[in-house]
Amino acid sequence: MWATNLKIVGIVLGTLAVYTLIANKIPQVQSEVPQTLTLGANVTPEQLVAAGEKVFNGIGGCTTCHGLGTRAPNLLTDEKGTGPIGARCGKREAGKNCKQYLYESLDQPTAYIVAGYQPIMPVMTKQLSPPQIWAVIAFLESQGGTIDVTASDIPATSSTSTTSTTSTGSGGGGGAAFAGGSTDPKAIIQAAGCLVCHKLDGQGQTIAPDLTHVGSRRDAESIRKKILDPMSSIAKGYEKLAGIMPKTFGTMMNASQLEALAQFLAAHK
């Protein structure tokens, strides 16, 4: 019986060893906690590129669409024979150099839509800090182009930021609120960049449903729910764009702001 017992122990340990070995042989990726990004006045292009690559592959969430090459243009290798983004960014829009075009893509993504793609990119300047934005631009320029981002591009007041805008520091400690916590609905709408996709009172885009008469379709409760959980209901005709509205707005507003915004929009009958 001892021989059988030893065989059983051997099989158990052998099986565990094989699984552990295989799991250790594949590429090892650890999910890091977002670190503070410090870009001083003497930041070098290499430092910018390194920081930008981290944001691109991490908190920026850029690879979600650009990494696949199906939802959005491939930026890192080749896009339909035009090369990586650094090689083509200066030729995209007349009168705009690479740096200007890339900033516009992050700040007003709907200003120029590459043929064959949907206008689904969120406004990254609302989600990332200026140092992160400029680091990403430097990283994208480095993909086959020339890096001309310098420390002077980065606003002096924001040379330090964390790499996560959704980070709240110590847990439960409160999150950053739009517009400095103002409960003025117009200030919140402006700060949150709602009009980049929605139209309201004649202003804004029509990528997402027009909010001018949103109060006739939804009450305040429904609007609140929609902001907190954008997938809770999808407006008719906009099914293809489901999932585009960021889910973080609810966590980026305090309760008073959310209430003020919901009531304001519900009043737009």
Next chain:
Amino acid sequence: MTHDLLLALQAAADTSHAYGEFPLLGARQWIWITAEVHLMFAAFVLGVPMFAVVTEAIGIFGHDDRYDRLSKEFTRLLLVAYSATAIWGTMLVFALSTLYPRFWAYLTAIFAPSMWLYAALFLIESFTLYLYYYGWDRWKKGRAKLWHWTLGILLNVWGTIVMFIANSWLTYMMSPPRDITPTTDPTTIKLWHAISNATWMPINVHRLIANVVFGGAIVGAYASYRFLAARTDEERAHYDWMGYVGNFIAMSALIVLPFAGYWLGREIYQYDQSMGITMMGGFMSWLWVIQAFLIAVLFLTGNYYLWIGMGRIPGAERFQPYTKYLLIVLVLGAIVWGTPHTMIADSKELAAMGGSHHPFLGALGVMSAKNTAVNLMILTTFLSFLLYRRANKRPVVPWARTGTLIQAAMFAIAAAIVLFYGIRGYFVEAIVRIGFSVYQVLAVLSCILFVTVIDVLMARGAQSLGTIQWGKMPPRSQYALFILAVTFTWLMGLMGFARSGIRQYWHVWQVMQDTSKYAATPALGYASKMISLCVLIFLSLVAFVFWLGGLAEKSTYVAEKGPGHVGH
């Protein structure tokens, strides 16, 4: 001003006492071990009663005492396992309250009433188990036996409620309702609102099925050990049969498990797409390749056990030439399922690969190919079961040939539907493609259902080609059952890591951040070592439980032979 200063000081004090440390191992490692081993025991004590009560019912209504004895033997394993579950659960609670006090205080502020109910139900469940086991021989006949069976049902009811309650805590950590923010005072959160979060019910269903799989696999390992240690042919025959039943239950439930997994994955995506992407395409993408490998091992080993088992069935030699074709389908399916899709790669790696996907393998790494592969593997495994089931039977009903042709046609149609939607999936948008998996699943499930019904009807009055020679199995078949048990247990640990790891550096997703030194989520290599350690601890303790079960049986045996020696 003074008030603000006091608040700030209080916040600093709270933060400084947010985390404790555990000697030698570290806080996270100790939590990991206690939680994982507790969960493994919990899965065992929830899974085994499910089929204990089913086998008892087969014994009662089928008038077959073998099933009743089998059910009692399952239940005997539960007694010590319950104690182990409670002990490890207590260790987990103490570890949480001392090593993660701020997080624990947060959870208790929301869930306290459910925790009280949990403890009360666990107590009731334990006493129901004692009544169920120790009353077995007393309530053996007539109406009393039905009451006894009712106790078994109650045992399952209590256990399921207990699991649902515990699931609400961990699913809240994954998917807190969206109106709950970092500034929400936990004492103001309604209990039911927190419980009924987005992933609660998918996890409940997934765990319910997985527990049956897990319980079946562990019972199979127990039976295989007793088979190998058996001294008589009767004993060997009994444990061979028990191992077969354990494996049958595990594999049958495993076939349904991927569908529950899809539902859970879909809910995670719907709750938060970024979490879904982290899970499937982010830093955890390689985990699914390992999962595919493990499931391939399960399918191959489960089928291998069946194919060896056909050696003890007269008439099975008719079907043995087909097993090589089944093996080819399973291996090809496993290869496709294990092909990586989206992986984290830096720009140099992407450039070397020529894009984010491998030029050839990329086509196999997408869900269209994977869904097709896994559905065909499920169909193949079902076909193995069918051949095993029919091995020693020759149907005599006049429509036997037509019935077999209809069964074959159902297999062919199901496979064709799976392949059609698999290929079509390459030419449609993602949202349409996701819907195709439903058609594939329905085709496979319908095939399983209707083919089984036809088979049961065809088996009526079937001519027997000989009885199954229970006990005449080579030892390698029993070692296969051990590999199944180890693989199921390891897979459970891996999926636990996936579920918990996608929260990354959050205790409660986007509500409470982990600010401890263990906040980073480790890579798969490190996780695999922790999983193996937990599996080793669990299996060692289970072996001890089995040994104790054997001791209890021996003492009963002595008492029967010589009552005068009882107590000596």
